[in-house]
Amino acid sequence: MSLAAGPGRGRVAGGQTPADLRLVIDKHVAYVQKLDTRRDELEYHLTEHLRVSGVYWGLVALHLMKHHDALPSQGVLDFALSCLRDNGGFGAAPGHDAHMLYTISAVQILAMTDNFAELEKRVPDGKKKIAGFIAGLQQPNGTFAGDEWGETDTRFLYGAFNSLSLLGYMPHQRPSETPMIDLPAAIAHIRACQNFDGGFGTSPGAESHSGQVFVCTAALTIAGEIDTFLGEDGKDRLGAWLSERQQASGGLNGRPEKLVDVCYSWWVMSSMAMIDRLHWIDSAKLTKFILECQDPDEGGISDRPGDMVDVFHLCFGIAGLSLLGHPDLIEVDPAYCMPRHITSKLVGR
Incomplete structure (x- = not known):
C-alpha cells in the first residue's frame, strides 16, 4: 500500500446536535485509512500534485489523535522516498519536479515516522543532500525560492527553516561548520x-x-x-x-x-x-x-x-x-x- 493519499474530499460535514458535539476520533482514523482506497475516483488522479502533502496531513491528524500506527509505516516510507529527486528535493508524487513545499512535507513525514536512519541507509548522506537542495534555493535578498524557477514567498523561507532544523542543518545546530544559509539575511527579509x-x-x-x-x-x-x-x-x-x-x-x-x-x-x-x-x-x-x-x-x-x-x-x-x-x-x-x-x-x- 503506497498511501498516496489525495485530498480526500467526502461527504458534507454536520449532522450532530449541539448536545452531541464531540470529537469522533474513531471515524477520523477510519477516514484517513480509507484515503488510498479511492483510486477509481477521478478526483484522486486530479489531485496527484498534492499527494505527499496529503500523506503528511493524514499523519499529523493520526499522531495527534494517538493513532500514529494506523498507517503501515513501510508503505509511508516507501512512498515518501519514491518522491525524492536526484537534486535532493522531493516532488509531490513520483516523477514530479522537486519543490520546497513537498520537501517540507516529506521531511516531516520522515521525522514523524522516525525514518532518518533509514533514509541514510537508502540514500548515502541523504540528510545532507536534502539540506543542500534547500540551501541552494536561498536568494541574494535572504528569502527562498520554491524551486529552480525562482518564485519566492515567505512560505518557502519557513519551509527552509522547518526542514533544515529537523535535518539538523540550521546554523546554530552546527556552530563549528560554515553555515549552509545566510540566517541574518533571511531574518532581515522577514522584517521587511x-x-x-x-x-x-x-x-x-x-x-x-x-x-x-x-x-x-x-x-x-x-x-x-x-x-x-x-x-x-x-x-x-x-x-x-x-x-x-x-x-x-x-x-x-x-x-x-x-x-x-x-x-x-x-x-x-x-x-x-x-x-x-x-x-x-x-x-x-x-x-x-x-x-x-x-x-x-x-x-x-x-x-x-x-x-x-x-x-x-x-x-x-x-x-x-x-x-x-x-x-x-x-x-x-x-x-x-x-x-x-x-x-x-x-x-x-
Whole structure:
C-alpha cells in the first residue's frame, strides 16, 4: 500500500446536535485509512500534485489523535522516498519536479515516522543532500525560492527553516561548520515583510494574511528570534490583529472581511501560541465551530459546517483543537504542526 493519499474530499460535514458535539476520533482514523482506497475516483488522479502533502496531513491528524500506527509505516516510507529527486528535493508524487513545499512535507513525514536512519541507509548522506537542495534555493535578498524557477514567498523561507532544523542543518545546530544559509539575511527579509498592523505578507508590501503570519512567526521561533524580533509591544500589536480574526460563529478568518475557515484554527492560533496570546481567543466558541465541521458518520472535517470534508481541514482542525488543549489529543508544536514530543527529540523544543 503506497498511501498516496489525495485530498480526500467526502461527504458534507454536520449532522450532530449541539448536545452531541464531540470529537469522533474513531471515524477520523477510519477516514484517513480509507484515503488510498479511492483510486477509481477521478478526483484522486486530479489531485496527484498534492499527494505527499496529503500523506503528511493524514499523519499529523493520526499522531495527534494517538493513532500514529494506523498507517503501515513501510508503505509511508516507501512512498515518501519514491518522491525524492536526484537534486535532493522531493516532488509531490513520483516523477514530479522537486519543490520546497513537498520537501517540507516529506521531511516531516520522515521525522514523524522516525525514518532518518533509514533514509541514510537508502540514500548515502541523504540528510545532507536534502539540506543542500534547500540551501541552494536561498536568494541574494535572504528569502527562498520554491524551486529552480525562482518564485519566492515567505512560505518557502519557513519551509527552509522547518526542514533544515529537523535535518539538523540550521546554523546554530552546527556552530563549528560554515553555515549552509545566510540566517541574518533571511531574518532581515522577514522584517521587511511585516506591515503596520503587525501582520506579515508573502513579500515586502504585500497584504497581511494569517497564513503568512504563521510562517513568519514560526520561522522566527525556529531561529530563536521571536522574542528579540517582536518584543512585548510587537506581540500585543500582532496579537490584536490575530484576535480580530475570530468571528461571531466562533471560527477564524485569514484576513478582514473574509469567510471563516477551519484551517485558520491553525494558522491564527499557532501564531498566538508562539507569541503567548492564545488566551485572547474565545476557545469554547472555536471548539464548537470546529466540531460542527465534522462528518460524524464517515469522519473528516470541512472548512465550514455543511461543506465537503477533506484531509487538509481534518489536519488543521485537529491541530487547532490540540492547541486549545482538547483532552483527547496530544500536544502539537505550534511552530512545526507536528507532535511536540517528536520536535522535542529532534530540535530540543
